[in-house]
Amino acid sequence: MTPPAAATCPGIIIEGLTLRFGERTIFEGLNLEITGGQFVALLGTSGVGKSSLLKIVAGLSKPSAGTVRASDGRPLQGRIAYMGQTDLLYPWLTVQQNVMLGTRLRGEKPDVERAMHLLKRVGLAERAKALPMELSGGMKQRTAIARTLYENRPIVLMDEPFSALDTFTRARIQELAAELLVDRTALLITHDPFEACRLGHHLVALAGHPAVLGAPILVPGQPPRAPDDPHLLETQGHLMRVLTELETE
Ligand SMILES: Nc1ncnc2c1ncn2[C@@H]1O[C@H](COP(=O)(O)OP(=O)(O)OP(=O)(O)O)[C@@H](O)[C@H]1O
Secondary structure (H helix, E strand, O other), rough: OOOHHHHHHOOOOEEEEEEEEEEEEEEEEEEEEEEEOOEEEEEEEOOOOHHHHHHHHOOOOOOOEEEEEEEOOOOOOOOOEEEEEOOOOOOOHHHHHHHHHHHHHHHOOOOOHHHHHHHOOOOOOOHOOOOOOOHHHHHHHHHHHHHHHHHHOOOEEOOOOOOOOHHHHHHHHHHHHHHHOOOOOEEEEEOOOHHHHHHHOOOEEEEEOOOOEEEEEEOOOOOOOOOOOOOHHHHHHHHHHHHHHHHOO
């Protein structure tokens, strides 16, 4: 699988993004610039608006105000792989067919070799012919991760992609994602400060009512960081303090 060159991975520029549902303002005037090729982890309490923000960036829903654009000035459409909180596997397709779904829907030739390579990497090669109903929750999530990585897009958006995985599988799949997404532009939602500090170049917190984005926090060193990496441990402590302060403001 040939990754797009770093120079071809555009950054994402979010300006003045506001979302309202009726009288309720979920977030207001969000500004964020994600440099091309950077991995950014987005954190925040449940219900603060993270998934809504990701869906807007993915082009799946519209903001009440503000814009999202690519740093190279070209359209974002067709350059984003999005993995939502629900796995959205087609129940009548096998695991392998679900991984190659994008190519099928676009009428392109499916790349069976790449699908099998990814299924092997997420530990599901033996289950390639299984139907989703035969899988555990974690296996379905790993199938959805394989499908997202199969898409081979320069921008990858993932909403709690590892939430259903046990600790050890989670660590392994995090490393795989970091390896395969190197030089891509990635925005990942997670509830886990450890995961954020393991994978992110920068961390961003969404907090408050209406929610606003905190200043991006730089994690020194290159992801994926070892679990005992001093940069990871130090930033994790800092992040916990920032998140607690933001929530009590
Ligand atoms: N279509 C909708 N209509 C009305 N309210 C909505 C809609 N979608 C989301 N909301 C509300 O917007 C707020 C933010 O929801 P969102 O799913 O973005 O939060 P989140 O931070 O991703 O939460 P979680 O971490 O629990 O997934 C919530 O209060 C939710 O009820």
